[in-house]
Amino acid sequence: MKHHRSDFLVIGSGLAGLMTALGLAELGTVALLAKCELTGSATLWAQGGIAAVMAESDSFEAHTRDTLNAGAGLCHEDVVRHVVSQGPKVVQELIERGVLFTQEAGDSFPDKLPFHLTREGGHSQRRVLHAADATGRAIETSLAKQARQHPNIRIFEQHNAVDLINGSKLGLNDPGCLGAYVYDKVRQEVRTFLARATVLATGGAGKVYLYTSNPDIATGDGISMAYRAGCRVANMEFIQFHPxxxxxxxxxxxxxxxxxxxxxxxxxxxxxxxxxxxxxxxxxxxxxxxxxxxxxxxxxxxxxxxxxxxxxxxxxxxxxxxxxxxxxxxxxxxxxxxxxxxxxxPAAHYTCGGVMVDLNGRTDLPRLYAAGEVSHTGLHGANRLASNSLLECAVYAQDIREHVRATWPALQAIELQPVPDWDESRVTDSDEEVVVSHNWDEIRRFMWDYVGIVRSNKRLERARRRVELLKGEIEEYYRHFRLSNDLIELRNLVLVAELIIRSAQARHESRGLHYSLDYPEKAPILQDTVMQKDWPDPCLYRVDAAADAVVPQTAGSKHQVLDG
Missing domain, CATH: 3.90.700.10 (Succinate dehydrogenase/fumarate reductase flavoprotein, catalytic domain)
Incomplete structure (x- = not known):
C-alpha cells in the first residue's frame, strides 16, 4: 500500500490538474492526487469566469493588448499571444466536457452559441464567459465527474505531496523527476508515488497572508517542492490582492x-x-x-x-x-x-509568480511539468488580467498533453527505478504541536503587515529577519518530529514567504502588484526576478520584448535566451 506506480502523476485537482489528467489518460494510467476532497481546489471558488475571444466585435489583438497593459511591461508577449489564440479552442473543449456557460439570446458568436459575456476590470471588451457567478464550480464538478468515471484515472483524495523525487539527488542514473513522496492524511503515513512524468497543478500561496480569498489548501506546496528540487521560480513578489x-x-x-x-x-x-x-x-x-x-x-x-x-x-x-x-x-x-x-x-487572491515553465509547461527538472497558478509562464507579468487564470490553466493543460503525446514513445521506454522508502526511523511523535499553530499564525500576520499591498525597505527587512528565524525553527522541528499535514503546509508556507520577501527586496521599483514607498517609480529596464535554490540571492533577468524571451541582465546579446 505504500508504493504506487503509474504512467503519470498529477498533483492537484483543479481545472489545470483535471484537464491534464483527462488528456493524459488517453495515453496511459494516471494517479490524480487531491489534497482534500477531489472538488476542494481553488477552481471551485472561482466566481468570475474564463476570458476568451468569442464575440465578433472582439479580437485576439484586443485581448493581447489588454493583457499586456495589465501586466505592466513584464508579460512575455509570445506567451500572451499563444494563450489568447487558444481561448476559443479550450472553451469549446470545456463545453464538450459538459460545462454549461450562461447563455443570452440575441448575440451572434462564431460557434453560434449565444453566450452571455461580461466585462471585468482591465478588459476593453465583454469577453468573460461565466456560469452565473459560480463558474469555477461548474467547471470543477463537470471535469471531476469525468475523472471519476475514467478507467485510466485513479483518484487519491486526502493525499498531500511532501517532496518531489529527483533522481539525480538520489544518485540514480535517471536525472529526472521520478514522482513524489506523498502523505496519506487518513492513514497518516508517507507513500511513494512513481511515474514516468509528473505534473504540478497545486495552485497558489494565498494562505501565506492573514486575509485571503483562497481556500485553506493554498499553502504554496508545488512552488516550494519544485524550488527544493532545484527548479527556478520567478516573480514571487507579484501577489494579487483582490479588491x-x-x-x-x-x-x-x-x-x-x-x-x-x-x-x-x-x-x-x-x-x-x-x-x-x-x-x-x-x-x-x-x-x-x-x-x-x-x-x-x-x-x-x-x-x-x-x-x-x-x-x-x-x-x-x-x-x-x-x-x-x-x-x-x-x-x-x-x-x-x-x-x-x-x-x-482587499485580500490576497492570486500568486502571479511561480515555477518557471516553457511553452510546453516544462520545468527545469526533466519530466516535471507545471500548470496553473503554481507556474510562471510569463502570461501575467506584474499583474494578472481578470479571468485570464482559468484560461491559462486550460491552455497549459492542453500544451502539456500535446508535448507528452509527442514524446510518449521515449517516455514509455523509461524503466522506473526503485527509490528509497521515506525514512521515519529517526523521528518521534511531537509533544510541541503548539509550535506549528503559533508559527503559522505569526507568518501570516507579519506577511500581511509588512509584505502586503504597500511595502517599504524597512517593512521588508523586518519580515526577512522574522522569516529566517522561523524557517530555522521549523526545519529543526521537521527533522525531529513525525510528519503531520499541518507541518507539511507550515514548511511550505515559510519557504514561500521567504521567496516572496526576497523577491520584493530585489525589485527596486514600483510596478504592477509590487508597490514600494522607497521606489515609487518604474525602473527603465523590464526585469523578471528569478531564484534558484543554489543561488545566494535573486537574479534579475531582463524581459526582452524584441526577442520575446527572458535574458540575463548581464548578457551582452538579446539572443542569449534562457531555456525554460
Whole structure:
C-alpha cells in the first residue's frame, strides 16, 4: 500500500490538474492526487469566469493588448499571444466536457452559441464567459465527474505531496523527476508515488497572508517542492490582492466577483462617497492592483475597516439572475444586496509568480511539468488580467498533453527505478504541536503587515529577519518530529514567504502588484526576478520584448535566451 506506480502523476485537482489528467489518460494510467476532497481546489471558488475571444466585435489583438497593459511591461508577449489564440479552442473543449456557460439570446458568436459575456476590470471588451457567478464550480464538478468515471484515472483524495523525487539527488542514473513522496492524511503515513512524468497543478500561496480569498489548501506546496528540487521560480513578489472580499466576521474568504463592478457596481466610502475617480480614469474598471491600492489608501486615510460596493441601483431581478450565489450568501448574513451596498476589503487572491515553465509547461527538472497558478509562464507579468487564470490553466493543460503525446514513445521506454522508502526511523511523535499553530499564525500576520499591498525597505527587512528565524525553527522541528499535514503546509508556507520577501527586496521599483514607498517609480529596464535554490540571492533577468524571451541582465546579446 505504500508504493504506487503509474504512467503519470498529477498533483492537484483543479481545472489545470483535471484537464491534464483527462488528456493524459488517453495515453496511459494516471494517479490524480487531491489534497482534500477531489472538488476542494481553488477552481471551485472561482466566481468570475474564463476570458476568451468569442464575440465578433472582439479580437485576439484586443485581448493581447489588454493583457499586456495589465501586466505592466513584464508579460512575455509570445506567451500572451499563444494563450489568447487558444481561448476559443479550450472553451469549446470545456463545453464538450459538459460545462454549461450562461447563455443570452440575441448575440451572434462564431460557434453560434449565444453566450452571455461580461466585462471585468482591465478588459476593453465583454469577453468573460461565466456560469452565473459560480463558474469555477461548474467547471470543477463537470471535469471531476469525468475523472471519476475514467478507467485510466485513479483518484487519491486526502493525499498531500511532501517532496518531489529527483533522481539525480538520489544518485540514480535517471536525472529526472521520478514522482513524489506523498502523505496519506487518513492513514497518516508517507507513500511513494512513481511515474514516468509528473505534473504540478497545486495552485497558489494565498494562505501565506492573514486575509485571503483562497481556500485553506493554498499553502504554496508545488512552488516550494519544485524550488527544493532545484527548479527556478520567478516573480514571487507579484501577489494579487483582490479588491473586494466580503467583510463580515462569518464570511471567511468569500469573494465578491469582479463582474459586480463590470456590471456597474460602484465603490463608495462608508459615508456613501465615491472615490475611484481620484485614482484612475477607468474608475471601478481599472486593473485590480490599482483598485486594491485605492481601497487600501482610503481605509488607511480614514481609519475605516472596510469600504462599500454598491450594485443595489440595478433591478433586483438582474442582480438575482447574474449573482445568485453572492445574493444568497449575503442574504444569509443579513445583507440584501438588492437594497444595500456590500461591505468589502482587499485580500490576497492570486500568486502571479511561480515555477518557471516553457511553452510546453516544462520545468527545469526533466519530466516535471507545471500548470496553473503554481507556474510562471510569463502570461501575467506584474499583474494578472481578470479571468485570464482559468484560461491559462486550460491552455497549459492542453500544451502539456500535446508535448507528452509527442514524446510518449521515449517516455514509455523509461524503466522506473526503485527509490528509497521515506525514512521515519529517526523521528518521534511531537509533544510541541503548539509550535506549528503559533508559527503559522505569526507568518501570516507579519506577511500581511509588512509584505502586503504597500511595502517599504524597512517593512521588508523586518519580515526577512522574522522569516529566517522561523524557517530555522521549523526545519529543526521537521527533522525531529513525525510528519503531520499541518507541518507539511507550515514548511511550505515559510519557504514561500521567504521567496516572496526576497523577491520584493530585489525589485527596486514600483510596478504592477509590487508597490514600494522607497521606489515609487518604474525602473527603465523590464526585469523578471528569478531564484534558484543554489543561488545566494535573486537574479534579475531582463524581459526582452524584441526577442520575446527572458535574458540575463548581464548578457551582452538579446539572443542569449534562457531555456525554460
Amino acid at each position: 473586494t472580499c466580503l467583510y463580515h466576521p462569518q464570511a471567511k474568504s468569500f469573494l465578491i466577483t469582479e463582474a459586480v463592478r463590470g456590471e456597474g457596481g460602484k465603490l463608495r466610502l462608508i459615508n456613501g462617497e465615491a472615490f475611484m475617480h481620484r485614482y484612475d480614469p477607468r474608475e471601478e474598471l481599472a486593473p485590480r492592483d490599482i483598485v486594491a491600492r485605492a481601497i487600501d489608501a482610503e481605509m488607511k486615510r480614514r481609519g475605516d475597516d472596510h469600504v462599500l460596493l454598491d450594485i443595489s441601483f440595478r433591478p433586483a431581478e438582474f442582480i438575482k439572475n447574474h449573482f445568485p450565489n453572492i445574493y444568497e450568501r449575503c442574504l444569509l448574513l443579513g445583507i440584501d444586496i438588492t437594497r444595500e451596498p456590500i461591505p468589502v476589503v
